[in-house]
Amino acid sequence: MKIFDVHVHVGDKFAWKEEAFSYLMSLGKRYEKRLYDDAGNQIDSELHNIMVEEEISHAIILPEYAPKIACLHPVERILKVSEKYDEFIPFGALNPHLHNPVKEFERQLALGIKGIKLHPVHCEHYVNDSALYPVYDRCSNLNIPVMLHAGTSIFTGSRMRYADPYTYDDVAADFPDLTIILSHGGRSFWHQQAEFMVRRHKNVYIDVCGLPPKNLPKLFPSMGRFPEKFLFGTDFPGVPGIRANAEAIYRLDISSEAKSLICYENAARLFL
Numbered sequence: 001m002k003i004f005d006v007h008v009h010v011g012d013k014f015a016w017k018e019e020a021f022s023y024l025m026s027l028g029k030r031y032e033k034r035l036y037d038d039a040g041n042q043i044d045s046e047l048h049n050i051m052v053e054e055e056i057s058h059a060i061i062l063p064e065y066a067p068k069i070a071c072l073h074p075v076e077r078i079l080k081v082s083e084k085y086d087e088f089i090p091f092g093a094l095n096p097h098l099h100n101p102v103k104e105f106e107r108q109l110a111l112g113i114k115g116i117k118l119h120p121v122h123c124e125h126y127v128n129d130s131a132l133y134p135v136y137d138r139c140s141n142l143n144i145p146v147m148l149h150a151g152t153s154i155f156t157g158s159r160m161r162y163a164d165p166y167t168y169d170d171v172a173a174d175f176p177d178l179t180i181i182l183s184h185g186g187r188s189f190w191h192q193q194a195e196f197m198v199r200r201h202k203n204v205y206i207d208v209c210g211l212p213p214k215n216l217p218k219l220f221p222s223m224g225r226f227p228e229k230f231l232f233g234t235d236f237p238g239v240p241g242i243r244a245n246a247e248a249i250y251r252l253d254i255s256s257e258a259k260s261l262i263c264y265e266n267a268a269r270l271f272l
């Protein structure tokens with residue numbers, strides 16, 4: 001069983017807002033003790049050890065610039081990890097309230113990011129904000145994937161309006177060649193729209209992170225018919241076990257080919 005986790009958060013404990021950190025750790029209890037030192041620094045060698053122990057072959061690591069609602073995990077912090085360990089693929093992140101999106105994208109691109117993540121709900125913007133269109137255009141031309149947090153958030157200050165599925169569909173329709181990953185597949189109230197989007201748009205995928213694997217066939221009834229459009233992700237460290245989640249996908253009533261596409265092959269094709 002090969003596993004590629006497309007959704008791993010990297011950052012020091014003190015860079016999380018307390019509410020967000022304690023929620024993640026309520027899920028990832030077993031990782032908390034070993035992942036941070038007494039000063040709250042993430043111990044990168046321990047992150048790597050966890051990947052080795054659980055036999056995760058690759059992981060996308062994510063920064064986030066959302067100090068008001070969740071965390072401030074700069075791209076430089078995650079690059080420290082990917083520079084040391086080849087299994088980790090660094091993505092960038094943008095917050096249009098804190099950055100000039102085009103300039104910041106180019107800066108991070110020069111630093112070596114392989115994709116970009118946007119979190120409209122924690123950063124309080126719409127994904128179809130015109131300020132982001134030049135970035136999408138650039139990503140589309142360079143074949144750089146864009147990961148969009150797609151769904152609500154329970155953290156204080158989050159607004160549902162920024163998770164409006166029709167704004168995501170705008171981006172997919174306006175940039176048909178852009179690879180778009182819908183993280184959480186519309187969590188809370190628009191799984192059906194997310195599934196429709198991956199069927200309608202050739203380059204749109206769902207990353208199943210943060211969703212209990214056993215619920216997937218109910219949330220996405222077409223998953224078994226379109227397994228090439230789903231990606232395994234966990235939202236680590238907010239998960240009881242990376243490998244345990246992949247094993248739960250292997251227990252679903254879908255073909256063995258579908259299981260290996262979802263857990264590894266699709267991500268390898270897109271990101272390696």
Ligand SMILES: [Zn+2]
Nearest residue numbers: 007009209235
């Ligand atoms: Zn996440």
